[in-house]
């Protein structure tokens with residue numbers, strides 16, 4: 001199956017540059033996280049990929065075809081977002097029907113099971129549902145639609161902890177039964193860490209990380225201990241971020257450690273989780289002294 005390629009995509013709104021020369025490849029049957037601070041351009045990028053917005057420069061290509069206005073390619077991509085694409089009177093079942101008409105072979109059986117589990121009334125109008133239940137209805141649709149590349153823009157918006165958990169479980173279940181690509185844009189990084197294989201990070205208009213999560217976390221370390229010892233140990237490293245609380249300093253580095261360099265007894269080296277690695281990558285200049 002072909003990969004989806006984003007080639008040199010830039011986007012300006014008026015004079016404001018949002019995305020600058022973004023190139024990345026989205027492989028079939030892989031789960032991705034798309035991370036970035038508020039306003040980094042995640043939704044803009046997802047809209048461009050799905051031909052709901054246009055790049056100022058660059059292109060999106062699936063196999064041999066540019067996606068723009070190419071119906072057979074667009075039929076393989078599905079974007080779930082919080083923007084309301086539906087009429088005021090559209091019901092939950094009406095949304096499912098539209099997905100069935102657009103993509104064919106909608107999985108109604110799974111949809112009925114999920115709406116029941118989420119407590120969503122399929123006869124209710126989308127416009128009358130609470131924020132969390134609207135999200136639950138939309139993620140149900142996204143998990144049941146017949147598309148190869150499914151983009152989920154803030155799929156946990158307003159979901160309570162139980163519903164988020166249910167969503168993660170159902171996502172993995174459907175992925176195991178029928179592997180396809182999911183790209184999840186979210187700020188709830190810790191909760192999606194175990195779901196995603198690969199991460200993209202947008203920062204300052206650029207793509208600053210495009211890496212398998214496992215590779216990234218294997219070389220992402222927090223190094224803490226007495227400030228002098230940490231400074232000495234990290235002397236030759238690129239410290240991305242650091243915090244000092246009293247006499248204890250914590251430095252964040254993302255690089256392979258030198259096996260030959262002994263770790264001082266009073267210094268502790270541990271692996272970061274995805275959220276810490278994301279903060280280290282994007283908060284580079286911050287220093288907190290307390």
Ligand SMILES: Nc1ncnc2c1ncn2[C@@H]1O[C@H](COP(=O)(O)OP(=O)(O)OP(=O)(O)O)[C@@H](O)[C@H]1O
Nearest residue numbers: 013014018036037038039040041042043044045187
């Ligand atoms: N149609 C538009 N016209 C002008 N500016 C826009 C438009 N759409 C988005 N923007 C601006 O582009 C920037 C990126 O917005 P976008 O929604 O893509 O960010 P995001 O990373 O998804 O943010 P968040 O995490 O807050 O949802 C923001 O500054 C936003 O105000």
